[in-house]
Amino acid sequence: MPSSPHFKWIYRAYVVVFFVFLISPLVAAGAFAFNDSLFPSLPWRGFTLDWFFGPAEPKLGLIHDDRLLRGMGNSLYIGLVVSALAVAAGTTNAFLFERKSFPLKGVLYILMIVPLVIPGVILGIAILLFASMVANFADRQLGLFITWLRPGIPLIVLGQVSFLTTITTLVIAARLKKFDIALEEAALNLGASRLRVLLTVTLPYLFPALFSAFIVAFLVSFENFNTTMILVGSDAPLTVTMYDRMVKVGSTPVLNAVSVVLMLGSGLLALASVLIQRPSKTA
Amino acid sequence: MYDLSCSGLTKRFGPFTAVSDVSLDIPSGSFFSILGPSGCGKTTLMRMIAGFESPSEGDIKIKGESVVATPPNKRNVKMVFQHLALFPMMSVGENIAYGLRCRGEKRGAIGAKVAGILDRVGLPGTEDKRIDQLSGGQKQRIAIARCMVLEPDVLLLDEPLGALDLKLREHMKIELKLLQNQFETTFLYITHDQSEALVMSDQVAVMNAGRFEQIGSPKELYDAPVSGFVAGFVGDSNCLTGTIATVDGADARVRLDDGGELIGRVADRSGPGDAVEVFLRPEALSLGAGGATTLPGTVDSLLFNGANSRVLVKLATGQMLEVADPAQSGGGAVGDTVTVSFQPERARVFARRGA
Amino acid sequence: MMGRDAGRLSLILLFMPFALWIGLLIVLPQLGIGYVSLREKVGINQYEFGFKNYADFISEPIYRNTLLRTAWMSILVTALALIAGFPVAYYIAKIAKTRSRAALFLMCLIPLWVSDLVRAYGWIVLLRETGVISTALVSIGLISQPIEMLYTDMTVIIGLVYTVILFMIVPLVSTLQGMDDALLEAGYNLGGSRFTVFRRIIVPYAMPGIVAGSIITFMLTAGSYLTPVLLGGKNSSWFTEQIYNQFITRYNWEAGATFGVLLLLFTSLVVWLGLLLTGQSLATTVAKD
Numbered sequence: 001m002p003s004s005p006h007f008k009w010i011y012r013a014y015v016v017v018f019f020v021f022l023i024s025p026l027v028a029a030g031a032f033a034f035n036d037s038l039f040p041s042l043p044w045r046g047f048t049l050d051w052f053f054g055p056a057e058p059k060l061g062l063i064h065d066d067r068l069l070r071g072m073g074n075s076l077y078i079g080l081v082v083s084a085l086a087v088a089a090g091t092t093n094a095f096l097f098e099r100k101s102f103p104l105k106g107v108l109y110i111l112m113i114v115p116l117v118i119p120g121v122i123l124g125i126a127i128l129l130f131a132s133m134v135a136n137f138a139d140r141q142l143g144l145f146i147t148w149l150r151p152g153i154p155l156i157v158l159g160q161v162s163f164l165t166t167i168t169t170l171v172i173a174a175r176l177k178k179f180d181i182a183l184e185e186a187a188l189n190l191g192a193s194r195l196r197v198l199l200t201v202t203l204p205y206l207f208p209a210l211f212s213a214f215i216v217a218f219l220v221s222f223e224n225f226n227t228t229m230i231l232v233g234s235d236a237p238l239t240v241t242m243y244d245r246m247v248k249v250g251s252t253p254v255l256n257a258v259s260v261v262l263m264l265g266s267g268l269l270a271l272a273s274v275l276i277q278r279p280s281k282t283a
Numbered sequence: 284m285y286d287l288s289c290s291g292l293t294k295r296f297g298p299f300t301a302v303s304d305v306s307l308d309i310p311s312g313s314f315f316s317i318l319g320p321s322g323c324g325k326t327t328l329m330r331m332i333a334g335f336e337s338p339s340e341g342d343i344k345i346k347g348e349s350v351v352a353t354p355p356n357k358r359n360v361k362m363v364f365q366h367l368a369l370f371p372m373m374s375v376g377e378n379i380a381y382g383l384r385c386r387g388e389k390r391g392a393i394g395a396k397v398a399g400i401l402d403r404v405g406l407p408g409t410e411d412k413r414i415d416q417l418s419g420g421q422k423q424r425i426a427i428a429r430c431m432v433l434e435p436d437v438l439l440l441d442e443p444l445g446a447l448d449l450k451l452r453e454h455m456k457i458e459l460k461l462l463q464n465q466f467e468t469t470f471l472y473i474t475h476d477q478s479e480a481l482v483m484s485d486q487v488a489v490m491n492a493g494r495f496e497q498i499g500s501p502k503e504l505y506d507a508p509v510s511g512f513v514a515g516f517v518g519d520s521n522c523l524t525g526t527i528a529t530v531d532g533a534d535a536r537v538r539l540d541d542g543g544e545l546i547g548r549v550a551d552r553s554g555p556g557d558a559v560e561v562f563l564r565p566e567a568l569s570l571g572a573g574g575a576t577t578l579p580g581t582v583d584s585l586l587f588n589g590a591n592s593r594v595l596v597k598l599a600t601g602q603m604l605e606v607a608d609p610a611q612s613g614g615g616a617v618g619d620t621v622t623v624s625f626q627p628e629r630a631r632v633f634a635r636r637g638a
Numbered sequence: 639m640m641g642r643d644a645g646r647l648s649l650i651l652l653f654m655p656f657a658l659w660i661g662l663l664i665v666l667p668q669l670g671i672g673y674v675s676l677r678e679k680v681g682i683n684q685y686e687f688g689f690k691n692y693a694d695f696i697s698e699p700i701y702r703n704t705l706l707r708t709a710w711m712s713i714l715v716t717a718l719a720l721i722a723g724f725p726v727a728y729y730i731a732k733i734a735k736t737r738s739r740a741a742l743f744l745m746c747l748i749p750l751w752v753s754d755l756v757r758a759y760g761w762i763v764l765l766r767e768t769g770v771i772s773t774a775l776v777s778i779g780l781i782s783q784p785i786e787m788l789y790t791d792m793t794v795i796i797g798l799v800y801t802v803i804l805f806m807i808v809p810l811v812s813t814l815q816g817m818d819d820a821l822l823e824a825g826y827n828l829g830g831s832r833f834t835v836f837r838r839i840i841v842p843y844a845m846p847g848i849v850a851g852s853i854i855t856f857m858l859t860a861g862s863y864l865t866p867v868l869l870g871g872k873n874s875s876w877f878t879e880q881i882y883n884q885f886i887t888r889y890n891w892e893a894g895a896t897f898g899v900l901l902l903l904f905t906s907l908v909v910w911l912g913l914l915l916t917g918q919s920l921a922t923t924v925a926k927d
Contacts, residue, residue, distance in 0.1 A: 015729050018722070019742075021800070022749060025760025028770055032763060040763050089655045096652040112656070115664055117853065117909065119861020121878045122898045125885055126667030129674050129895060162663035185335055186368035188356045190382035190433065200381070204372045223753035226863050226878070230885060239755050246759065246868065256763070259756040266751040274744070 030263060033256035040253045051257040062257045071241035075222050078153060078237055082160045083217035089161070090168025090213055091206070097169070098176045113170075115163040124230030127159045152233030159227040164220060168213040175209035208276050215273040219266050238262075284347055286311045286469040287332065287360075287437045292341035294327050301327040303493040304341070309437070309471060309486070314463050316472040316480040319490035320516070325473045328490075329439050332471070333362045345436050356385075361430030362439040366446060367422055369414045375401075375425055376410030382433045400432040403465065419447050423455060424462075431466055440472045444479060456482050477517050481505065489513050510551070511633035514562040521563040521604045524635060527555050534627045537561055542600035545576040547630030558635040565593055566607040567629035574624030580604070582619045596623055668902075674895040691896035701880060701897070708877035709904060711791075712859040715798045719806040719855050720848065722799065727810035727847075728840070732819070743811060750804050758868040761797050762788065765869075789871040797869040802858045806851035813847030814840075849918040853909050860905045877901055 032040035036048035038058060054061035062068060097109055115123065128151065135149035148154040179202065187197040203210075225239045232240050242255060285308040294302040302324040309315045317325045330336045332343055334355030342349050350358050361382075370378050376397050383393045401407050404424040409417075417425065423443060430438055440459075444452045460483045463470045474480050480487045481501040488498040489512070497509045508514035515522060525539040527549075535549045537559060547561050580598040585608075592608045604623055675692070677685040695701050730742045749757060764770045765787040772784045787793060821843070825835040841848070866876035881901065884894030913919065 015726055018726050019745060025757055025764055026749065026752060028763040029756050029760035089659050092652050092655045096656055100649050100652060102649060111660055117857045119857060119878065119901060121861055121863060121881050122902050125881065125894060125898050126671045127663065129891060130667035130670040133670060158663060165659050180366065180368065182364045182366060182368040183370060186364055189333055189362045191356050191385040193356060196385060201370060219751055225754060226861065239753060242755055255759060259759060262756055263752050270751045
């Protein structure tokens with residue numbers, strides 16, 4: 001491609017500036033976790049790990065901050081349940097749309113994608129309203145108190161599953177689409193039962209996609225705020241706890257410490273999902 | 284008794300008939316090919332035999348037993364897939380052991396059988412290799428070994444050489460034939476490549492538009508095709524169109540559409556006034572006088588290809604004829620006036636297709 | 639290949655989870671907000687049905703203006719993300735060498751793995767009056783007084799572009815990677831200038847990616863909450879904030895549902911118009927990655 005050195009130089013500089021822009025807030029959020037100061041701001045007062053391990057106020061470290069830890073525990077629990085459900089539903093959806101033909105398939109496929117483009121707030125309020133309507137109906141007409149239909153962890157799980165299933169379906173379906181159906185036929189031809197074909201050929205082939213889908217779902221669930229905020233009950237997950245702290249209490253570097261932990265955690269998980277998607281080159 | 288026989292086999296997909304009233308009997312231990320252009324129904328036929336499609340009508344018998352109601356994983360017919368379908372997540376050994384494991388054989392016995400079959404296909408000790416470490420020819424042999432280790436009644440091969448490059452394909456043709464001899468198993472081979480079918484097979488069925496046109500040995504198909512389709516599809520031919528003027532015994536005088544006349548042998552029931560096609564093998568033609576029919580023309584170009592060299596002659600009436608020139612004499616220079624001649628029995632006259 | 643009954647049974651088994659998910663978690667709840675938006679509370683457990691909630695919305699200029707402002711800013715953010723992201727996507731897909739390509743692409747994805755909250759927090763640390771940039775500028779003498787860079791529209795827009803630009807770059811990269819370099823070479827070979835090649839070859843080729851990226855970016859921006867609220871302050875007048883307020887602060891679910899329906903209709907309208915103008919379809923663009 002013909003291009004003057006001048007143009008090339010400017011172009012490259014732009015890309016560099018862009019990446020600096022991309023990284024700088026993350027670096028800022030991370031760096032001040034190690035600043036020995038009560039506020040996440042300059043000047044730099046020296047390196048400390050107190051915001052991670054500090055045992056007492058005013059520098060109460062992350063591992064002694066019960067509310068943050070409880071939030072983290074809730075997020076972990078929600079994330080695991082949500083990812084398991086979303087991967088399970090995503091797998092059956094992928095088989096449904098890749099392998100089966102049925103009436104109105106095109107319309108239903110669009111419907112399957114739609115949750116991805118509905119704003120998270122609206123998914124949240126829709127689930128909240130619908131669950132309340134069902135709970136009220138059960139209460140009034142049947143005399144049943146269904147507590148899990150009231151704001152709380154079960155509703156957060158439902159709210160997150162509602163849009164994560166679309167993501168997991170797309171990830172798994174993309175890999176299933178590349179699957180050569182002749183492999184299943186070959187296994188059948190060699191005498192395997194249908195269940196055995198699924199367990200020994202199809203699922204092992206899908207495994208990297210299932211794994212990535214699980215990780216993506218877990219990370220998105222862990223970070224989700226918009227849907228979760230509406231559905232939260234007394235057990236707040238980490239994002240909601242952090243948000244409350246940010247707007248109500250005013251921030252201390254412990255939030256930076258949480259940010260560091262989150263970035264490291266999601267970085268490792270992302271790395272794991274990238275590695276498993278790549279075919280192994282060692283014998 | 285036949286290893287595999289089909290009778291009146293028909294498969295319809297909605298209004299489309301993919302396979303129409305096909306019958307065949309394959310004797311034990313033979314190499315049988317089905318040759319046809321893509322879309323002729325040969326793959327559907329093979330998938331019915333393997334059990335992946337169920338026939339609309341007709342019966343399939345393996346060793347005399349009907350298998351139409353048997354699911355694909357219970358039929359003792361193994362298949363080498365077009366792109367081989369080796370399991371990429373398993374090693375060579377696991378691929379070969381797969382069928383044995385499904386059968387529930389003992390671990391020790393499986394190991395011995397896998398080693399034994401790898402020995403027979405000439406790849407001993409490759410159990411732990413991954414599939415993507417194998418060359419094209421090695422993959423081919425593993426795919427065959429994976430089936431043969433199960434000692435099938437019939438081995439189906441669905442154009443397994445299609446993905447190989449030309450040189451390797453030539454080599455694998457011979458190797459497949461040798462493997463078949465060695466295993467003494469019935470091979471049913473599907474291909475659109477007539478040279479594969481002719482080189483390897485004991486018997487070839489030529490398939491067109493869902494039907495068998497002819498079943499016979501490669502030599503019969505080449506020398507005595509029963510239809511214009513077979514004559515055109517098997518081997519190289521010049522094809523001239525015309526109308527029968529008169530018939531004298533087996534021979535007919537054909538008036539060519541582009542002008543000129545020739546004498547050829549009627550190979551079907553065509554009579555005077557019928558539109559026909561005349562098939563002339565390049566090696567049936569010679570340059571110079573001496574045949575019952577002589578056609579004047581000029582040398583258009585020389586196509587050098589070693590022992591398969593040809594001379595392209597443009598007839599005075601405008602048609603092009605390929606004439607075999609095994610001696611690579613060249614028949615003179617481009618633009619020379621020549622005469623193409625042949626004997627009537629080498630010109631096969633068939634009713635025109637689609638007429 | 640399979641018995642007809644077995645085929646039907648497996649279809650039903652596979653259809654069940656889909657139907658439960660899409661029915662109970664998407665369709666019925668969405669119908670639910672539509673239903674609630676049409677009712678008005680007149681007493682305890684007493685409701686009247688009508689368009690009063692919508693009439694209230696239209697007669698209240700604050701709500702109306704917030705929705706319009708959200709829409710305009712979202713369109714602006716989408717356009718900025720496209721302009722800023724395209725050169726980067728092109729660099730990753732076409733100019734970078736194979737090895738650095740994967741690394742650059744992963745680097746692009748890093749913020750994706752980090753919560754909105756952390757990203758917005760990072761900006762706060764950088765931009766507030768006592769923040770890094772302000773302090774740094776004072777210490778090198780460029781400004782004499784610390785300046786507050788938070789709580790302006792400019793900051794909100796930069797923060798939003800930052801939050802959503804990855805969703806623009808990823809589809810662009812995957813579309814551009816499919817483009818054969820020979821197309822460009824042919825374009826130059828036939829005498830095209832850099833600009834004509836860009837306009838006549840690259841942009842049309844990248845169109846599905848541009849549309850997909852724009853849809854996702856627009857929807858994410860219009861539906862975002864944290865970035866405008868944290869960077870724009872409590873008076874950032876973002877429409878999702880109104881929805882949260884109605885639900886959480888005022889406990890007025892009817893009005894909140896009405897706002898939800900309006901946001902959904904309004905954003906769908908914009909996406910639909912976008913698809914119409916570019917001649918693309920939802921299934922071929924958004925579902926591709």
